[in-house]
Amino acid sequence: MFDPVIAPSGTLLGLLQRGRGDGTLHALTAPRAEALAALNQCVLHDPRHDWQVENRSLYYARLFLDLNGELDALEAHLFDPEDVLDTDESRTGLALAVLGHLASYGRRDALTLLRRYAATGSNWAWALDELALRDDDAGLRSLAAPVLARFPTDAEGEAELAAAVRDAFEPRPWRLWAEDPRESIATRVRAAHETGCFDRWQRQMRPTGPRPGWSVRAVFEWAQQGFERGAALHVPAARCLVAVAGPEDRSEIIRAAREGSDGARCTALRYLADGDDPEALDLIEAAVSDGSVTVVEAAVGAFERMRGAVAVDRARRWAGRPDALGAAAGRMLACRGGTRDRELVLAALREAVRGESPDAPALCTLVDGVGRLRITCAAPILRHVYRETASSHLRGRAARALAATDPSFAAGFAVECLWDCEESTRELAARHAETGDTRVVERLRRLAADPAEEAEVQTAVRSRIGPDTPAA
Numbered sequence: 001m002f003d004p005v006i007a008p009s010g011t012l013l014g015l016l017q018r019g020r021g022d023g024t025l026h027a028l029t030a031p032r033a034e035a036l037a038a039l040n041q042c043v044l045h046d047p048r049h050d051w052q053v054e055n056r057s058l059y060y061a062r063l064f065l066d067l068n069g070e071l072d073a074l075e076a077h078l079f080d081p082e083d084v085l086d087t088d089e090s091r092t093g094l095a096l097a098v099l100g101h102l103a104s105y106g107r108r109d110a111l112t113l114l115r116r117y118a119a120t121g122s123n124w125a126w127a128l129d130e131l132a133l134r135d136d137d138a139g140l141r142s143l144a145a146p147v148l149a150r151f152p153t154d155a156e157g158e159a160e161l162a163a164a165v166r167d168a169f170e171p172r173p174w175r176l177w178a179e180d181p182r183e184s185i186a187t188r189v190r191a192a193h194e195t196g197c198f199d200r201w202q203r204q205m206r207p208t209g210p211r212p213g214w215s216v217r218a219v220f221e222w223a224q225q226g227f228e229r230g231a232a233l234h235v236p237a238a239r240c241l242v243a244v245a246g247p248e249d250r251s252e253i254i255r256a257a258r259e260g261s262d263g264a265r266c267t268a269l270r271y272l273a274d275g276d277d278p279e280a281l282d283l284i285e286a287a288v289s290d291g292s293v294t295v296v297e298a299a300v301g302a303f304e305r306m307r308g309a310v311a312v313d314r315a316r317r318w319a320g321r322p323d324a325l326g327a328a329a330g331r332m333l334a335c336r337g338g339t340r341d342r343e344l345v346l347a348a349l350r351e352a353v354r355g356e357s358p359d360a361p362a363l364c365t366l367v368d369g370v371g372r373l374r375i376t377c378a379a380p381i382l383r384h385v386y387r388e389t390a391s392s393h394l395r396g397r398a399a400r401a402l403a404a405t406d407p408s409f410a411a412g413f414a415v416e417c418l419w420d421c422e423e424s425t426r427e428l429a430a431r432h433a434e435t436g437d438t439r440v441v442e443r444l445r446r447l448a449a450d451p452a453e454e455a456e457v458q459t460a461v462r463s464r465i466g467p468d469t470p471a472a
Helices: 012-018 021-031 031-046 055-066 071-077 088-104 108-120 124-134 135-142 144-148 155-165 172-179 183-205 215-227 236-244 247-259 262-274 280-290 293-305 309-318 324-336 339-355 363-372 378-389 392-405 411-417 423-434 440-450 457-462
Strands: none
Touching: 012 031, 021 031, 021 055, 021 411, 031 055, 031 071, 031 088, 031 236, 071 108, 088 108, 088 124, 108 124, 108 144, 124 135, 124 172, 124 411, 124 423, 144 172, 144 183, 155 183, 172 183, 183 309, 215 236, 215 247, 215 262, 236 262, 236 293, 236 324, 247 262, 247 280, 262 280, 262 293, 280 293, 280 309, 280 324, 293 324, 309 324, 324 339, 324 363, 324 411, 339 363, 363 392, 363 457, 378 392, 392 411, 411 423, 423 457, 440 457
């Protein structure tokens, strides 16, 4: 999947792509055709950099409801001939998730589309998972025949069916089909389920990797073998060292951290840092100076995991270095520094925003640190990150930091956060938004009554509003 192209933050499309509350508010006041065009663009071309930590589906589904949007564009996208050629989940996953939420709100057209796609589409398993949560038993039973028809009855087809049953995210359809009155369906599904369980048991009985009795050298060799085939094994290898290494092996491990192969060096650095070895910090500094890119990344990662006061003191010395170790020192101080470190953390935040972008991965830690240390003069930078980042996950963290540092948050960004795509951000807004704004009270009441809303958000809403709360 290619990185999405994100429109400027001041445009309707850019706001909707980011999942900002202002996106919904602007869409509801824009010409309906323009709003629906922007909404369809977002749903058909997933704007998220990381779908595992960013939410959009409920946000877009709610806007479809508010706009009474038609599903013609989603239907054309799902059943386009491209669906046969591009079977990657990222092409259709967001559209299917949006349809799932719409079906839970009672949109029969969304339910019908999901059923059609589960029967004929390439990403049928995702559609089936959505239906497992929303459809009735009769609807799911009607899909048994077309889904099973995807799997030939030869040995290869039955193995694929067993894998599909074993790996299903939602087991409800398969359980229904295992009890189907049609013997041909029930027999195949039950056999596939038994095969999947046996396969899982076999994998558990055949573990790969280090065994008891391995030597330190064997662990290093295993890590290097992984490095040579492109698999980063230094983290599990370091855990193996904890089990096999004794005091007599320390000199060999330090030697590997100083001059070993890349796999062994990464492993040794991680092991020494996790154990707060007295030489770990000097070895990390040396690795950053003369190691490969892989070794530098491993050394920096090992340093950031250290928890002791000695590591924090070293971070104060390293903060400001124009390299990866200096950036890591700023992040460590953001996590574990004290009030004396505010200037260093603020400088690290400024450098990250200026030198990289409002989407830099390091910003999550720094933004959290600014909020934790209550660095009030950082509020303008936090507002910039909030507005410009394409990551709704980072925006939520910026909002949390603003709640701790910016007195205007409650009457400002907290209001639009009530419409944000992230439930944690909506929860924050429900606790902070000023209820003197009519929109706030109306929105809180709607969230309280919405069955699709997360329990944490509704708990926060109920802490702020009761049935007799005035609207202004």
